[in-house]
Amino acid sequence: MKTFPMGGVHPSENKLSSAKPIEVLPLPEVVNVPLAQHIGAPAVAKVAKGDKVLAGQLIAEAGSFMSANIHAPVSGTVTAVDLVPNGQGLRQMMITIKREGDEWAEGIDRSETLVRECTLSSQEIIARIKEAGIVGMGGATFPTHVKLSIPAGKKAECVIINGVECEPYLTSDHRMMLEHGEEIVVGVTILMKAVGVERAYIGIENNKPDAIAHLTQIAASYPGVEVVPLKVRYPQGGEKQLIAAVTGRQVPPPPALPIDVGAVVCNVSTTYAVYRAVQKRMPLVERVVTVTGKSLKEPRNLLTRMGTPVATLLEAAGGLPDAVCKVINGGPMMGRAMVDLASPVTKGCSGITVMTGRDAERRTASQCIKCAKCVAACPMGLEPYYLSKMTQKKRWDEVEASMITSCIECGCCQSTCPAYLPLLDWVRLGKQTVMGIIRSRAAAGAPKK
């Protein structure tokens, strides 16, 4: 069975909610919609305080090419466009909408009927995806229309659909594949048409045999679409790891992109959103969020409108436990701990994980014994112990030369460290700093030319 060639770990899966069907969360009374729910420039608000909006209406327009539109997730009145703390407590521009009923904007088809035929051209498909504000829903939130606009001189050879869901605990993609398999496969054909390729692979880890069987059966009637079962290994859902696992090709270090090896990668939830955007004119205003944790009464998969407070989701899963706990936006490996539960669900939020007791704590760090377990675990072939040490010493030239920008922040190094060193904390800081140095160098170099 296929997998990526180097590094990786296999944390305990804890897929508590994999048998729970997707349920619709009751509409929230108030939503906070951040203007920056994607990588790139924040969107520019098109509404002001007091405006009435309909669900699905454009409320913020993409700020540049590398940006995404944002639509109203509920109908109601805009009560503020202001700085509101996000999950990490940092102030972010958000549009606050007080819900009134559930009125939808015109032209959106909300029916469940399957529309297979797509007669649009590649440009039209990309335009519809851009209009709907679709971004990568696996967590990286890269605007999908940017990914599908193949740069001149490069050629896509295949579309790879990411149904790996290697992150422990999370099950939203798994449920999407089981419950919306047909739509996802139609979405795959749309993506193939958009980038002009004949082949598509859907990569699924073999801890989801039901999803593999279901999609293989559906894909049989769609030429060119193939389901690839993969050996369970984290971080297989990383774009570069998935390409390596499915095609055997290695994406060169940054600034190279997957398109340099002819691959376009999309998550299954994104593919479903693409299907809905292209065939039903449905903007990206809702997504499935897994609310999970060993201490929760009822882990669930909830279809949630964007901007819903995280506290509402936790309430729906039986409320927070009495014990002290850590609430993570995302899964335990790559998610970020939250300090504000009033903060909203965004386009990239695939799960809310609650950890208690020992799981929530980090052990006391001791000294590095140079065992090189982190080096063996790094799926990008980096030396995390060295990058962490050099970051602490502020040797930015050294960390840049050691390819710190290749780090995908998967956390394998930190989870495998026998000394419990906070390796990823430091490497992430080093990566941010080096990226800043590279950007300022580019900015200083540009005017000279």
Next chain:
Amino acid sequence: MQVLLFTILTLCALGILSAVILYFVAQKFRVEEDPRIDEVEKMLPGANCGGCGFAGCRGMADALVKQDDISNLFCPVGGGDCMKAIASYLGKAAAEKQPEVATVRCGGTCEKRPRTNEYNGARSCAVAASLYVGETGCAYGCLGFGDCVAACTFDAIRMNPQTGLPEVDPDKCTACGACVKACPKKIIELRKKWPKNRAVYVSCVSKDKGAVVMKACKAGCIGCGKCVKVCSFGAIIVENNLAYIDPQKCKLCRKCVNECPTGAIRLVGMDPLPKEPKTPAAPKAAPAAEKSAAVKSAPVAAKAETVKAAAAAPATEKPAATQTPSKES
């Protein structure tokens, strides 16, 4: 015996030969260097702190000797006297700079600014700041992991375990600026050093609106602007809900200190002004009473409403917020 003698003689001969070769090589490849660089380096403090912008004192000495105009070079550790001595030695005009001292502009002690979560990542302000807001509700305040302490080569900053804030020893501080660079929240500022270490400064950098500040911290600047009105020298400006006292214009009159409703304006090395010397206005009895009365007074009535609302809010909202993040101590 003979073997021993030959050995010693051979070694001596080799030694003398090497010395001769080395002498001629040293003459041949001698690097001509201005002897004044060594002299200047001796006059510099030798801390190699990097406060001047060079990697060490040698680099600074080199630049001082080689540059014609040294007005843009300044050693913050040696100060004006050291620069004057070097300038007179080199026969150039020295830069004049008034003495400065690092000032920590955050008053959010453990008691005034309650913790809402516990951080257990790498113990570094830079790392914590790259991840999230910090252990308290204030997005601007001190994170308390001591990056400034680690950056200080003069042992002039210490963390106070009682307050959780760093404290600068003005006698040891040389204003090299290492801590200013190390602080990811830009809290530390180099301010004019007054005689006897006196100072008046706004001990807060929060640009949040008053209500938000009050919710997170009881010692924050709410941007009410009362200090601006009372200042006779035009030294205070309020921008982005934050007051700033210009150290060049401030005359240490201390009027603003009594006026500040949250105590964000910090007074160091002096006694506060006696209570209201001029008109004996009724509500200005004791400092404590004055503060609470000041918030309710007319000019800031509109703001006071929001302030009160915010002050009431934490009581209901805190428990949820406290429980939420990370684990609690």
